[in-house]
Amino acid sequence: MGQIYDFIYNLLPYLGMWLYGFLRSLGLSEEAVFLVVGLIKAFLLANFGLIGFAILTYVERKIVARFQDRLGPNVAGPYGILQPVADGIKLLTKEDTMPAGADRWVYNLAPLIIATCALAPLVVIPFGPGAIGADLSIGVLYVLAVGSGALVGVLMAGWGSNNKYALLGAFRAVAQLISYEIPAVLSVVVVVMIAGTMSTVGIVQAQDVPYLFVLPVAALAFLLSGVAEVGRTPFDLLEAESEIVAGFHIEYSGMKFALVFLGEFVHALVVSALFAVLFLGGWRGPWLPPYLWMLIKMSVGIFLFFWLRATLPRIRIDQMLNLNWKFLTPLMILNLIGVALVDKGLRAAGVSGGMWAAGLFLFNMAMLIGALALPGYLGRRARMAALAAEAEAEAVEAAMAAH
Known part of the structure; x- marks a missing residue:
């Protein structure tokens, strides 16, 4: 046996x-x-x-x-x-159109770049022991660099279409994708710092305890950033039909549209696989074959994408950018500094194994609770100040009316 x-x-x-x-x-x-x-x-x-x-x-x-x-x-x-x-048959048989005045080379290359940059990160995803395209020593850096190349394709699609709505959608998409790259990178840096390697195989092997239970703040930030980068609900402002007529790919049809569509779904697949590698222990698990464990963990991430789409409404673009710049990015900067100090202190004290993981988990939970409580406190204080100002204005009006 x-x-x-x-x-x-x-x-x-x-x-x-x-x-x-x-x-x-x-x-x-x-x-x-x-x-x-x-x-x-x-x-x-x-x-x-x-x-x-x-x-x-x-x-x-x-x-x-x-x-x-x-x-x-x-x-x-x-x-x-x-x-x-x-x-697939429908998309293959649809008419391949091109807008008048479109930049031919830019317009035609954009879908190919988007699809290629979505597929390329699969090279460094380990599906099991030895089941990897290339075990690069900078595997995580490769994923972040190549995956970001889709930004170029999005901008090319908007510019090359010679359509103002497409160009506006491309600018908004690039603003969204670049913004959420920052907390995603910071969360990955936390994992790399703890694992001591940028190899995806090395990160999996370092997780005797899945990092989801050691670095929950980084896991949450990576998941939120991944949803935003893929352009899934509630961050699907890349193709907000009621605002920008379907976004940067409005002028694409047939197989060119299929390549853009493929880029979105494969990007979601890659984000789920990377989440499994960074925070769920990759292929590691008892009893079942490693390849099956990897597929199960990827399926959990993908199901979360679908669940969010079926549950949450689309948010406004100012809410989306405020969430990133005023909450996620500062939180991840503080988390990076805090995890480094706590990890250094625990190791200096000779703490290791389960106690080390518990120490980092407690620090992360304290930071998460504080981060969630602070906006509530500031919001209540702002509401009380607004109510006081309103009451004062009403009192002044009443005094003036009395005279």
């Missing part, structure tokens, strides 16, 4: 070694073998993103429909499972 579990646990490394030996037996050189293996990995990861995109479009419709007491897709195939296929 132990041998079977060991084989399942190391299935992908075994397949990799078999493939390497098979290619070498064909007489290929070392460089050629690495090239072929790299191409196979890229093909598998790209198809994982594409298949995940197709599945998520169906799953989201079903989940949101259940939240809203509807059936969701139920015509194309049993239980509507062929709906992604029907959508």
Whole structure:
């Protein structure tokens, strides 16, 4: 039984070694073998993103429909499972239009850049021991850098469309995405500081206790920032139809629109996978195979995205930016400094293991409670001041009326 579990646990490394030996037996050189293996990995990861995109479009419709007491897709195939296929056929056969006066190269390249920058971070996501495209020593930095490249595609789409609504939507999208990059990066820095490595595999291996229970403030900030960066409800101002006529991609149709749509869903998939790696222990877990644990943890993050969409209304852009600049970013700066000091103090005192994790957790909870209580206190004080000013004005008016 132990041998079977060991084989399942190391299935992908075994397949990799078999493939390497098979290619070498064909007489290929070392460089050629690495090239072929790299191409196979890229093909598998790209198809994982594409298949995940197709599945998520169906799953989201079903989940949101259940939240809203509807059936969701139920015509194309049993239980509507062929709906992604029907959508793909529809998008393939739709007319490919281009606005008059559009910048041809910029307009056409934008969807490709958005889709590529969404798929590229999958290279450093570990799905199990040895199941990773490339274990870079700066894996987290690579994800942040490549994922931010979608900003360029968004701006290109808005500018190249020669449409004022699209350009306005692109500017607003870039403002939103750049703003929420800051707390996301700060939360990742906290994890890297505690784990002592920027390798995604190293971060998973460092989590004897999942960092969700050690660094809950960083986990919450990363999740909120991820929702905003993906452009999901309640931060879906990138395509606020009632305000900017569907945003930066209003002029796209057919497969170009599908690439933009793919970028959004794959980005959500990557954020969920990165959340699982940084805060949920990645593939680590008892009894079940590691690949299954990773998929389960990714599914939890994705379900949260769908849950928020079905529950919360869209907020205003000033509320969204105020939440970032006046709450999340200052909180994460203080959290970074505080976690560094507490971690240093605990290690200097010789505290480790569960007591070290409990100490950091208590500090994070105290900071979170204080951060949530302070706006309430300031809000009450502002309301009392406004009521006092109103009462004083009424008293002055009454005195003047009496005279």
